[in-house]
Amino acid sequence: GQQVMQIPQYQHVQEGEDFTTYCNSSTTLSNIQWYKQRPGGHPVFLIQLVKSGEVKKQKRLTFQFGEAKKNSSLHITATQTTDVGTYFCAAHTGGFKTIFGAGTRLFVKA
Amino acid sequence: DGGITQSPKYLFRKEGQNVTLSCEQNLNHDAMYWYRQDPGQGLRLIYYSQIVNDFQKGDIAEGYSVSREKKESFPLTVTSAQKNPTAFYLCASWDSGTGYSEQFFGPGTRLTVL
Numbered sequence: 001g002q003q004v005m006q007i008p009q010y011q012h013v014q015e016g017e018d019f020t021t022y023c024n025s026s027t028t029l030s031n032i033q034w035y036k037q038r039p040g041g042h043p044v045f046l047i048q049l050v051k052s053g054e055v056k057k058q059k060r061l062t063f064q065f066g067e068a069k070k071n072s073s074l075h076i077t078a079t080q081t082t083d084v085g086t087y088f089c090a091a092h093t094g095g096f097k098t099i100f101g102a103g104t105r106l107f108v109k110a
Numbered sequence: 111d112g113g114i115t116q117s118p119k120y121l122f123r124k125e126g127q128n129v130t131l132s133c134e135q136n137l138n139h140d141a142m143y144w145y146r147q148d149p150g151q152g153l154r155l156i157y158y159s160q161i162v163n164d165f166q167k168g169d170i171a172e173g174y175s176v177s178r179e180k181k182e183s184f185p186l187t188v189t190s191a192q193k194n195p196t197a198f199y200l201c202a203s204w205d206s207g208t209g210y211s212e213q214f215f216g217p218g219t220r221l222t223v224l
Contacts (some may be wrong), residue, residue, distance in 0.1 A: 006152075033211050042200055042215040043153070088152065092211040096141050096160045096204075097168070102152040 002027055004091050006101030014109050019076040021104035023089035031092055032065060032072045037103070038085040046074075079108050113137065114216035116201050121221045123195075131186045131219045133201035141204040142184040143213065146170060146197045153200065159184055160206070188221065195223045 005024045013019050023032065031050045035043040047056055049065035049072060056063045062075045076083055086103040093099060114135045123129045135142065141160050145153040155168030159178040173192025178184050188195045198220050202213040 031211055033213075042218050043213075044215070045212040048211055090211075090213075096158055096166075096206065097155065098143075098204075098211065098213060100145075100153040105150070 002091070002093060002099055004029075004089060004099050004101045006089055006104055008104055009102065010105045010107070012107045012109065013079050015081060016078050019079050019083070019106055021074050021087050021089075021106075023072045023074075023101050025070050025091060028069050029072075029091045030069075033090045033092070033098075034063060034072075034074050035088045035090060035100075036085050037088065041085075043088060076106075079106070081108050081110050084108050114201060114203055114214055116199075116216035116219050118219060119217065121219055123221070123223050125223055126190045128190055129188050129195075129221065131188065131199050131201075131221070133184045133186065133216060134182055135184075135201075135203045135214075135216075136182060137203055137205065137214060138181070139203035139205045139214070140181070141206050142178070143202040143204070144168075144174070144176065144184070144186045145200045145202065147200060147218075148197050156186065156199075195221060197221060 033048045034046040037043045047063050053067045054065040060077045064073045086105045088103045089101040091099050117132045143158045144156040154170050156174050157176040159165040162181050165176050165178050175187045200218045201216040204213050
């Protein structure tokens with residue numbers, strides 16, 4: 001079945017360093033979403049990308065959707081301790097199912 | 111406040127017992143989902159429902175059952191047939207009419223089977 005691969009699995013950074021997580025699919029995606037899950041919490045929607053080559057920014061977060069709509073990335077500039085958590089990409093299959101990547105867990109050292 | 115509620119937050123059961131996890135939403139969403147999350151892992155789909163009185167198996171449905179008698183409610187039963195039921199269970203809903211794919215998640219239930 002359709003899968004969405006996400007790397008890296010973990011990332012340790014010093015506060016102030018940048019962070020990037022990548023999401024890849026073997027098939028073309030109609031859209032991609034990003035979620036953040038704080039430790040002990042539940043996933044919270046961050047953004048949806050739909051168009052080929054789309055780039056969206058939310059303060060220090062930059063989201064990109066690849067030209068071929070098979071990959072996406074989330075980049076955080078100058079991480080803060082509040083960025084700690086797990087970041088998931090997710091792809092809607094066109095029906096009612098959403099496929100989630102395995103997530104990238106971000107650790108930020110103050 | 112609109113949202114999804116799950117109860118209880120923590121649940122302990124003895125091995126061999128069935129247990130039902132509650133999920134209620136007042137967002138008027140048609141679609142509802144159950145996911146399982148194991149420590150350090152992603153979300154795996156157990157069951158989903160597109161509409162009242164209809165539901166489909168997800169990727170790991172064995173040992174679980176659901177019902178969807180009301181639009182607002184989508185309870186999940188973890189049966190004794192589930193071999194490793196200890197996990198974090200998340201319920202979610204989606205408004206299929208918007209064309210927007212955001213899923214709204216409840217706070218989750220942490221089930222521990224002793």
